[in-house]
Amino acid sequence: MVARDVADWRRLATRTIMSGGDGDAKRRATIQKARPRAGEPRRVLVTGGAGFVGSHLVDALLARGDHVLVLDNFFTGSHRNIERHLREDAPKGRFEVIRHDVVEPFLVEIDEVYHLACPASPIHYKFNPVKTIKTNVVGTLNALGLAKRCKAKFLLTSTSEVYGDPLEHPQKESYWGNVNPIGERACYDEGKRCAETLAFDYHREHGLDIRVARIFNTYGPRMAMDDGRVVSNFVAQALEGKPMTIYGDGTQTRSFQYVSDLVAGLMALMDNDVGFIGPVNLGNPGEFTMLELAEKVRAVVDPEAKIVFCENTADDPSRRKPDISLAREKLGWEPTVKLEDGLRMMVDDFRERIEERAAR
Numbered sequence: 227m228v229a230r231d232v233a234d235w236r237r238l239a240t241r242t243i244m245s246g247g248d249g250d251a252k253r254r255a256t257i258q259k260a261r262p263r264a265g266e267p268r269r270v271l272v273t274g275g276a277g278f279v280g281s282h283l284v285d286a287l288l289a290r291g292d293h294v295l296v297l298d299n300f301f302t303g304s305h306r307n308i309e310r311h312l313r314e315d316a317p318k319g320r321f322e323v324i325r326h327d328v329v330e331p332f333l334v335e336i337d338e339v340y341h342l343a344c345p346a347s348p349i350h351y352k353f354n355p356v357k358t359i360k361t362n363v364v365g366t367l368n369a370l371g372l373a374k375r376c377k378a379k380f381l382l383t384s385t386s387e388v389y390g391d392p393l394e395h396p397q398k399e400s401y402w403g404n405v406n407p408i409g410e411r412a413c414y415d416e417g418k419r420c421a422e423t424l425a426f427d428y429h430r431e432h433g434l435d436i437r438v439a440r441i442f443n444t445y446g447p448r449m450a451m452d453d454g455r456v457v458s459n460f461v462a463q464a465l466e467g468k469p470m471t472i473y474g475d476g477t478q479t480r481s482f483q484y485v486s487d488l489v490a491g492l493m494a495l496m497d498n499d500v501g502f503i504g505p506v507n508l509g510n511p512g513e514f515t516m517l518e519l520a521e522k523v524r525a526v527v528d529p530e531a532k533i534v535f536c537e538n539t540a541d542d543p544s545r546r547k548p549d550i551s552l553a554r555e556k557l558g559w560e561p562t563v564k565l566e567d568g569l570r571m572m573v574d575d576f577r578e579r580i581e582e583r584a585a586r
């Protein structure tokens with residue numbers, strides 16, 4: 227009886243302990259390997275789980291019965307995105323939040339890691355470029371180290387930015403990219419490229435079960451309204467009666483994936499049982515110019531909304547469109563939400579938040 231109590235106590239203690247670093251041998255000695263526990267839900271860590279994509283992923287994981295731990299430093303994430311899971315009617319005992327920076331080592335007992343922590347919008351990742359690189363490199367090393375210790379599966383959310391300003395259209399996973407290594411975006415682009423390298427080296431060297439997703443532009447409810455990304459910019463501007471700003475002449479193209487499609491793709495990648503690790507493009511191959519996007523936002527929000535043109539930002543790729551044949555073939559995945567439908571759902575959310583803000 228006593229032995230069982232001690233084992234239970236240890237198990238609980240080691241699940242939530244924060245590591246003092248790799249050299250902390252005393253603590254390491256108490257760590258137990260993650261393993262399937264009969265009757266217990268899968269324990270899934272989502273770094274960056276309070277952010278836009280992460281919070282939708284958390285919803286889906288909780289809905290299918292997983293135990294979810296969010297680890298986030300709340301740089302761009304928000305409590306509003308996840309707080310309902312902490313309320314009375316929440317999935318009791320299956321949701322935990324840890325305020326922590328992935329650049330510092332951390333230790334929890336888990337079966338799977340979805341590693342999302344990293345600011346994704348240019349405004350945020352350029353705010354402190356050195357920190358962005360640390361997050362991508364040191365943060366990913368910490369997350370990989372944790373997965374290795376726990377023998378957990380590890381999924382990295384990489385980005386279409388690894389293709390830089392691509393010379394191939396559409397971009398296939400076999401394309402190595404055209405990135406300016408010393409440009410303003412390099413902290414993110416090269417950071418993610420290095421994160422991919424680290425994931426594959428952990429796989430080759432340590433046999434870690436990894437997955438790498440290259441995400442293309444994603445939009446939807448809960449995007450930060452001030453993140454400078456084109457869809458959130460247009461929607462917020464149109465709703466607030468301001469002109470929609472187009473950087474450049476508006477002929478550059480992007481593809482826009484609705485967030486629920488992305489979440490389905492990430493989970494299909496993590497769960498596939500054919501050992502497919504990627505990298506794999508997850509995006510919507512529909513290609514729109516910025517002007518076409520502005521027209522669609524006008525149609526949903528305000529047909530009278532105005533458009534203004536501004537000088538383009540440095541290293542802005544002129545075209546970006548995913549080739550998703552690999553995801554179709556290996557995961558049986560493809561996006562299903564049309565841009566018009568996704569925009570409507572996003573507009574409802576933005577409208578609610580703008581009204582909430584006005585009422586404060």
Ligand SMILES: NC(=O)c1ccc[n+]([C@@H]2O[C@H](COP(=O)([O-])OP(=O)(O)OC[C@H]3O[C@@H](n4cnc5c(N)ncnc54)[C@H](O)[C@@H]3O)[C@@H](O)[C@H]2O)c1
Pocket residue numbers: 273274275276277278279280297298299300301302303304326327328329341342343344345346347350361365383384385386440441442443444445450
């Ligand atoms: N949204 C997209 O269009 C898109 C496209 C390509 C790749 N991605 C990738 O998907 C992931 C999520 O993107 P998102 O759009 O949800 O961005 P987001 O900025 O909304 O979310 C990122 C989350 O990570 C947290 N975070 C940032 N730095 C951290 C750190 N050092 N320690 C702990 N937490 C930290 C933030 O607080 C936030 O909650 C990112 O890795 C991003 O690179 C997103």
